[in-house]
Structure formats: C-alpha cells, structure tokens
Amino acid sequence: MLGEGLAGRTAAGPLRVLEVGAGVGTMVERLWEWDVLPETAVEYTAVDVDEANVGAIPDRLTAWASGRAVTARAGGGTVELRGPGRTVTVDPVAAEASAFAAGTDREWDLLVGMALLDVLGVDRVPGLVSAVAPGGYWYFPVTFDGGTRFVPDHPADRAVERAYHRHMDGKPGGDSRAGSHALERLRTAATTSVEGVAGSDWVVRPDGDGYPGDEAYFLGYVLDTVEGALGELDDHGLGDTLDDWLATRRRQVESAELTYLTHQLDLLGRVDGSPA
Numbered sequence: 001m002l003g004e005g006l007a008g009r010t011a012a013g014p015l016r017v018l019e020v021g022a023g024v025g026t027m028v029e030r031l032w033e034w035d036v037l038p039e040t041a042v043e044y045t046a047v048d049v050d051e052a053n054v055g056a057i058p059d060r061l062t063a064w065a066s067g068r069a070v071t072a073r074a075g076g077g078t079v080e081l082r083g084p085g086r087t088v089t090v091d092p093v094a095a096e097a098s099a100f101a102a103g104t105d106r107e108w109d110l111l112v113g114m115a116l117l118d119v120l121g122v123d124r125v126p127g128l129v130s131a132v133a134p135g136g137y138w139y140f141p142v143t144f145d146g147g148t149r150f151v152p153d154h155p156a157d158r159a160v161e162r163a164y165h166r167h168m169d170g171k172p173g174g175d176s177r178a179g180s181h182a183l184e185r186l187r188t189a190a191t192t193s194v195e196g197v198a199g200s201d202w203v204v205r206p207d208g209d210g211y212p213g214d215e216a217y218f219l220g221y222v223l224d225t226v227e228g229a230l231g232e233l234d235d236h237g238l239g240d241t242l243d244d245w246l247a248t249r250r251r252q253v254e255s256a257e258l259t260y261l262t263h264q265l266d267l268l269g270r271v272d273g274s275p276a
C-alpha cells in the first residue's frame with residue numbers, strides 16, 4: 001500500500017523522505033529491500049539526535065551495498081545508493097527530531113519514525129506530521145505499546161514489567177503505551193487519516209537447538225537494560241526478589257530457555273490533500 005502510494009508521488013520530482021530517530025540507517029536498507037521506495041530519485045534525510053549514530057550511516061550503508069546490486073558513493077557527508085532504476089541520496093543530520101521539523105521550511109512525501117515515539121513523546125507527533133506535504137504519508141513502525149514479557153514464568157514478572165514501564169513513563173517524553181496513544185492522537189487529528197494499523201510484536205525464542213543467531217547477546221542486553229532502568233527508580237518495589245529474577249533470567253539465557261516478547265504497533269497514515 002505504501003509503495004504504491006509513493007510511486008504515485010514522483011511526477012513532480014524526487015521523492016522526499018524524512019526519517020526521524022534514524023539511528024544508524026537500518027530503515028534505508030529495509031525500505032530498499034522491501035521495494036517500498038519507487039524506482040526513481042529519492043532524497044532521504046536521516047535525522048537522529050545522536051551524532052555518533054548519524055556519523056555511522058555512510059560507512060554502514062556502503063558496507064550494506066557491497067555484495068548487492070547497489071553502488072554506494074559516500075562524500076560530503078552524504079551517501080548515494082544507486083541500483084537498477086533507483087537512486088537514493090541519504091543526507092544524515094544530527095538534530096533533535098521536533099526541533100528539526102519545526103525549523104525547516106521543506107516538506108516531505110514520507111515521514112518515518114521507527115521505534116521512536118515511546119522515547120520522543122506522543123505530544124510531538126502533530127509537529128512531526130506537519131512537515132508532511134499534502135497527500136504525503138507518515139509511518140511509525142515498531143511503536144512500543146505496553147507489553148514486556150518473559151517466559152518461563154517467574155513470580156516477579158508482573159512487578160518487574162510494571163516497574164520497567166513506570167521507569168519508561170517517568171522519562172521526559174517517555175510513554176510505555178506510545179503505540180495506542182499515537183493511534184488515538186492520529187485517528188482524531190483533523191488533517192490526517194490512519195490508513196493501516198497492525199501489531200509488530202517481537203518474539204525472541206530458542207528453537208530445538210538453542211538460539212538460532214545472536215539472541216543470547218541481545219537478551220543479555222535487554223536484561224542489563226531492565227536492571228539499569230529499575231536501578232534508577234527511587235523504589236522499584238521488588239526488594240531482593242529482583243536479584244533472584246535477574247539471576248534466573250540470566251541462567252535461562254545461558255541454557256537457551258528464555259523467551260522474550262514485546263508488543264508494538266505499526267502505524268501508517270496519510271495527510272489530507274493532493275500533491276501540489
């Protein structure tokens with residue numbers, strides 16, 4: 001649906017994409033691999049508040065292109081990806097997302113914010129969407145929506161999940177139910193409509209022979225993150241049970257028994273109006 005809509009927007013010139021919270025540029029790779037970007041010229045502005053992330057984008061995309069039918073040419077801070085029929089020029093920008101959107105007089109055909117709204121804040125959504133041209137699209141995939149589960153069960157699971165989400169909610173802009181809240185905000189907005197919503201949950205699990213790839217490393221990182229978050233609360237309310245929960249979960253990673261599930265929403269919509 002998104003690919004077809006974008007293909008219809010290229011008559012007037014290059015397709016203009018703004019990604020906020022772009023990290024190290026993985027969404028560029030995905031949109032290319034999924035064939036969502038039209039076979040034309042694409043100007044892709046990749047904004048992230050973390051300078052190290054945006055600084056890594058040219059090298060990462062150059063490495064991604066090698067071994068594919070894609071030629072990468074980095075220079076002057078940008079990277080140009082050229083493949084059959086399609087040229088994507090990625091311009092990495094170190095900036096805060098809302099400040100960037102508010103401070104530009106440019107408009108975009110597509111706004112992307114992946115795994116961002118739970119840290120940015122749903123209140124910022126209208127400001128971001130106002131940078132989209134009439135008839136253009138917004139896409140907020142993998143928006144966290146209040147589910148953090150570990151199995152097998154441990155008696156402290158619910159208390160850990162509640163404390164972890166409380167920590168998220170206490171951060172400036174933090175929202176452990178960002179997916180539902182963004183959906184409601186966008187559904188009721190006057191100048192845009194929601195075109196599609198679906199779950200994009202993660203299920204990280206062992207198969208019959210242990211974890212298939214680097215899941216153990218990833219799960220170790222997740223457990224460190226939970227431990228760090230609960231450690232920042234004045235009182236996580238678990239007492240010594242937290243130590244047992246963490247030790248049990250780490251043992252279960254080592255023995256490839258732990259499954260981790262999170263609930264997220266993909267949100268896609270369109271700003272009212274027709275392209276100029």
Ligand SMILES: C[S@@+](CC[C@H](N)C(=O)[O-])C[C@H]1O[C@@H](n2cnc3c(N)ncnc32)[C@H](O)[C@@H]1O
Nearest residue numbers: 021022023026048049050053095096097114115
């Ligand atoms: C969970 S990561 C997602 C990265 C990327 N979208 C992906 O899915 O691979 C969130 C990213 O948002 C960035 N970020 C957080 N707050 C931001 C803000 N206010 N403005 C711009 N970027 C922000 C972080 O630096 C981080 O790179």
